[in-house]
Amino acid sequence: MAEVRGGGDSGDVRPELEEDLSEVSDFLKAIGKQIKLLRERAGLTQKEFAKQVGYTESLIGAVEQGKRTPQRELLEASERILDAGGLLIVTSDDIESAKAKARVRHPEWFRGYAKLEAKARELHCVSLYSIPGLLQTEAHARAVFSMSHPLLSEEVIETRVAARMGRQEILTAWPRAVFGWVIDESVLRRPLGGWEVHEEQLRHLLRLGNCRGMVIQVMPLDRTESAGTGGPFILITPKGRPQMAYIEVQTSSRLITDQEEVRIMNARYSTLRAQAHTPQESLALIEKILGDR
Template sequence: MAEVRGGGESGDARPQLDEDLSEVSDFLHAVGRQIKLLREQAGLTQKQFAKEVGYTESLIGAVEQGKRTPQRELLEASERVLDARGLLIATADDIEKAKAKARVRHPEWFRNYASLEAEAVELHDWSAYLAPGLLQTEDYARALFRMRQPVLAEETVEIRVAARMARQEILARWPRAVFSWVVDEGVLHRQLGGPEVHRGQLERFLEIGNTRGMTLQIMPMDRSENASVAGSFKLITPKGRPQTGYIEMQTSGRLITDGEEVRLLNTRYGTLRAQAHSPQDSLSLIEKMLGER
């Protein structure tokens, strides 16, 4: 399989190489056809089936067409509703294997950072425009890749989403690294992907903020000062190695290893945390926004 460019936080990447995604694409189409056949044998329309499993009709349609990766929860619900006799549950494991096989190298400009992130014992992130990549829901990440210009093929979008979700495995690793994020309030109001995707992302922020060992703070828009209006950045400490900074712009990223530059980013991040809402007030703000929707 040719290299799939996973992209940085925004989903941007340099011009694509020719990609052979047929193996994963054909597999997703086959799973979709299985679900459609079982649904029709059960005498259910897409709308009826969607209601039974608790998902939208449009998502069911996309899964049946092989355009969306069915998650384990959907397959388990489908197994129950369609009485698939274990077929769809077995498919869930096969999908995970296929996604793992499809995960290939990140673009060259993002690769060095990704390797450091995978072995991080400490990671701090200031995000001014988008939800941080490690906190993005699958639907939010998919929306970012689908809105990219030039337009990406649906198969390519799915592979890139899988690559991003794979990065998030470090959040579940134990012993847990030290994580903190400061996110601009504007990110909470930017409904990328639409209201449903937006709500899911807000719920994800709330989940992370309530997780032991993870700190999420929101930078309010009414602050008269902001220590980093110049853009987003990260500070990452790999195991047994010095702390490194990382900044990203469009189709390029830069690791910052100079001690003085890293020190300045640390100072800037400390100021951002002091300017932002406290972790508890940040969660209260998100809960309030969710209650209004």
């Protein structure tokens, strides 16, 4: 049984670690070296330079090492203070492009599961409190991250949204994996982000539920029995590897590889599918919720 700190679909409050800049690291290191060279040529220490540009010394150090992407404001201030002759300003657009690439990457605490998910041949999810991340619209994801507590910065929100949207590429990849979701009815009746956002989300579920290889089932509120009282979970079968399970709650998550535990969760999932509405009944219920508005 492996344990991973953090989470993905419901994990909105997590430690904010360094950006994952692996795909653009060489470029950012080159920019950092230019800033360091110009700073040293001007006879300034990192501390002195940081004070003049209005940033912390640790951030300047991270930028010079290529570990952080410099904001446009920092480039403009550096250009002026270091008399760079336009050398730093011309990199602004390239920096924005680099930030966009870094933005779609995942934080360290979720990277392991995300890599498994991207290679999944089967993925089955039980969701009792939220729309599964792979099924969320961009507006819904942004609303979810915006209501996190403690509050996330706008930059972090956009980073998380882009990462979540990037994960959804698996839904259109070919050959297509086998997908199944059991979603509690209460999730479909809670209009997170307002009705406009929620309506778009429900219609998105209808479109996905009509795609081959994607099965959406709803656990109705009037059921007197449920095998899901232990909480939400995901069963995932990566290419060339045994099936695993993934669970998360609050600020903790676990990637379960013990096959006996996985077998038990598989049995729970099978029971939940039998207790839930059929796929056709589930889509009809979503349409009814839309019509009742």
